Amino acid sequence: MPKLGMEPIRRAALVKATIDEIGATGTLDVTVSQIAKRAGMSTALAHHYFGGKTQIFLAAMRHILAVYADEVHAALATADGPLARLEAVVRAGFASSNFRPEVVGAWLNFYVLAQSSLDAQRLLDIYQRRLHSNLVHDLRPLVGDRADQAAARIAGLIDGLYLRRGLQQSAHFDLPAADHVLALLRAELKGTTT
Amino acid sequence: MPKLGMEPIRRAALVKATIDEIGATGTLDVTVSQIAKRAGMSTALAHHYFGGKTQIFLAAMRHILAVYADEVHAALATADGPLARLEAVVRAGFASSNFRPEVVGAWLNFYVLAQSSLDAQRLLDIYQRRLHSNLVHDLRPLVGDRADQAAARIAGLIDGLYLRRGLQQSAHFDLPAADHVLALLRAELKGTTT
DNA sequence: GTTGATATTGATTGACTAGTCAATAAAGAA
């Protein structure tokens, strides 16, 4: 059975299984057994490739952030001009892929973990900085010095609405979240928030 | 030792100990032992009064929501007119008492739990509905039909900024979060978000 | 002063968990 070069395959399978398992249970309280079984291998092998439970979690979180970064990157590539780029960033944040239960579950548990794990805190910092800098980059030519504070508000609204939408499983009658953020963006452009 | 009428005292002690322990560890992954020891009693007694771990958690969450509701209520009592009332609601949300580590920890874990526990979901719903209705009540006389959507944006910004501020332990150079929300409120009043 | 409710705990049970390790098997190199 032992084919060579299994390491990347096994690692990817474990990362995916971890995310799925977190999504299925809703908590970070998943065992290595559950993850390994879902990934189709023994717990010993999971330990062999990752060393420990914490490292498995961190790898899973890194993966989620990487996927999100790719989506934003792709959306930005086709956008022309600051305004279109801003809209692309906002819409990418609310893409339906981000609302799959396992992704929402991973994010929420990510927040919890960021309280106690320095590595998680660092990862979260990277995400927040990247979003902030993306926003400021395209807000600057539109609103000048107010870009920084406008970006803080827009980023906050993105996170807050994501939290609220991610948490309600029921169909919502409300405006799409992205449109709410774009409404705030409009106000920022008119300078009425100062 | 056994004095009568201990039940409410023990229950309150356990609720407080639970919140403190969640704040100290950062996770919901606290044991009944830890909670009971912190509350100065045996684990058996904790089970005796609450039945199980889940019920202890729910009682703790109910307590946090009740305290928050009281704060909002008190802030509203001294506010005169819709605008002052809106400001009071916003400022109450960002009162420093809400940023104590154990409160932030409880909230984040509350969000996680709301994914899998129907009771937690219900409690969260109550909080969200109450905030929304508080906002709409005082926005209506100011912006009319736009009140509902404006409230959704403001509530989202409150939650999002709370999340971001609660998560960063470092001192922040940025604008106070409440002022960001008030900036959005100003834009809503001028009708520039539509 | 007996009965019954309340308060309280130490000890125990049974289930589960992260991580280790020795053993096995294939693949490639020498």
Add this chain to the structure above:
DNA sequence: TTCTTTATTGACTAGTCAATCAATATCAAC
């Protein structure tokens, strides 16, 4: 062929945890 590296697992260890229970002590009522 023999040796080394990679892949893989079953069995095991040592520990933890929620929940139960029997036992004990106090108070109130009758």
